[in-house]
Amino acid sequence: MKRTLVVLIENKPGALARIVGLFHQRGYNIDSLNVAPVFDGSYSRMTVTTQGTENVVEQITKQINKLIDVIKVDDITEGSHHEIEFVLIKLLTKDFNKTFRSKLKNLLHHIIEQDESNVVIGIAGNSVIVDEFLLSLSYKSIIEISRSGCIGMHKSEKYLTI
């Protein structure tokens, strides 16, 4: 089962490596990973998606929590939460045709750049929708693709903060 973890860590050199390393050391896989500084810049927030039973994920969160640089960690899979992912796609302008446009219709998107040869489109949505959209495309028509990985947050009543 897919699980989504959010982690608040010290924004220090090596802190990210400790968390990523821990997944490997303990035999777990990372499906997606997003990390960036938050608040005053001395913290970083990560969202990690992984696979595992409840017991496995409980063990992962405990092991992450043990790292000295980790302030808080939460498995947000259970209970209501928000998840979103950002995608950048570059394709040839000639491939940016009707069929393609119709696929975009139901997605939150923005055409960031368009000239005679290339189009760059930004897309946002939860990972399931993004996955579906990407699977529907022919990869021959796509030149470049970059995904932010899922970022997550509890719904309003719960917090993971400093």
Place this chain on the structure above:
Amino acid sequence: MKFSGGDLLMRALKDEGVKYIFGYPGGAALHIYDALFNQKHIEHILVRHEQGATHAADGFARASGKAGVVLVTSGPGATNAITGLATAFMDSVPLIVISGQVQSHLIGTDSFQETDMIGISRPIVKHSYIVNCAEDIPKIVQEAFYIATSGRPGPVVIDIPKDMTDPNKKFEYKKPKSINIRSYKPKVDPHPGQIKKAARALLSSERPVIYAGGGVIHGNASKELCALNKLVKAPITNTLMGLGSYPPKDNLFLGMLGMHGTYEANMAMHHADLILAIGARFDDRITNTPALFAPNAKIIHIDVDPASISKIIKADIPIVGQVRESLSALIKEIKKSKIKIDSEAIDLWVSQIKQWKSQYGLNHDLWKKTKKNEKILPQVVVQELYKVTNGDAWVTSDVGQHQMFVAQYYKFNKPRRWVNSGGLGTMGFGLPAAIGVKFAFPNDEVVCVTGEGSIQMCIQELSTCLQYGINIKIVNINNQALGMVKQWQDMIYDKRHSASTYQNSLPDFVKLTQAYGHVGFKVTKHEELAKVFKKAFALKNKLVFIDVYVDPSEHVYPMLISPNGSMKDMWIGKNKKA
């Protein structure tokens, strides 16, 4: 007054109460070694290999309860310290490993003796620091000691680029008055609600077992453990790391449990209706097949590390807290409780366990029964050692059959006296660890029980022993083979002794010891054993190496049957299952 980075380091270590550093110099650490030379509070012990430094500091830490300190240079100095770091990490030993590093501007350029110590050590440390600013050294040292010794203890690495200790750059000695690490607040006191539940469960059980591990030793909670069992009167077993935390003479003590635990301890665990695990982590050498573990037992698990709880075996009543505080709270709660223990049920349970013991329990009197002309049994070597030291020595060991025989037959009566590598199982640990113990307790008897395999992994430290007058006794249980490997090959691989024998290439250990400037004795006959021990231990100021040739065919029993066995499934002799 202003200090160089090296001087800051020395002063910070002194402020932490450090008396000894175990280490080995080299290029990137030379500024630090110069600072060491210029002060008088800390003595440096020069080992012969950095692995020896880490094990010696580890032995010092396990014996004294204080953090051990290691100083090595960059590159090979750092990588040689890795085995010792992993050893300390697995057994939760507080260790500070200071490694020299190439100058900051050379990092990442594959410069001479450069290695990414922080990266290499990452999975086997509790935490690590690289010094980016010399002024931070006092604060980093202060934090490192706090992290290493609090919560679940463990090793901390401080990697110091050479320019950070430049004698020409001077700074003020500044560090915070108190430690405040916003991301690290280890829990001390247990949850009162969980303590209530635990007390109720414990008092209502009919077949309780206390399973106490190394956490009781690290947490200095032996007294509380004994006080608790005065109230609940439960049969009690120790893990390999927990031996010494409970008096072995007590009727309720079952000895060690697990892979080579006693028959009665393993049977009691399997048939218990309640297991109180204290500072133990349900290691695979304990549980055998987890799915078959103690099928009818409710589990109470006290541990300072939440990640240890329900990792292998689901705890019904988890208690996160320091062992001592948790046991004190439990004792208080039990004294308050109106529930009376079911003495009748427990008497029945204890007599059942006694019956198991009489069936297949260990024979502590083998020494009486061995005939003069028989080969020496390794178990008898430990029994004779127990006699000649009145059961009161600090004993370190290496890894293998001899380690298990000590755990089974040397009845440790005090916490911390038994120093061995349990989690990682590091051969080569025993001799340097004994050096560390001797520095912690210079007037006490320190013995290293080893095998002819293990001792050769760090034998160079015999030279360190001469330099510092380390008058330990080394008992080499020599079965002329890698005994535990051979035992598995006998049992599982149809006696194919692949790479477990030496083809008559063993050194003459007596001559070797003499070459290192010590005294050596060789024992081949049972009738000589006690006499040689007496003679060796009478040489108070000498390191004596006693090379005892034992019956090479002997196996360690009991032994849990695996795979797919439970704790009640044991070999109790060659070709004999219980």
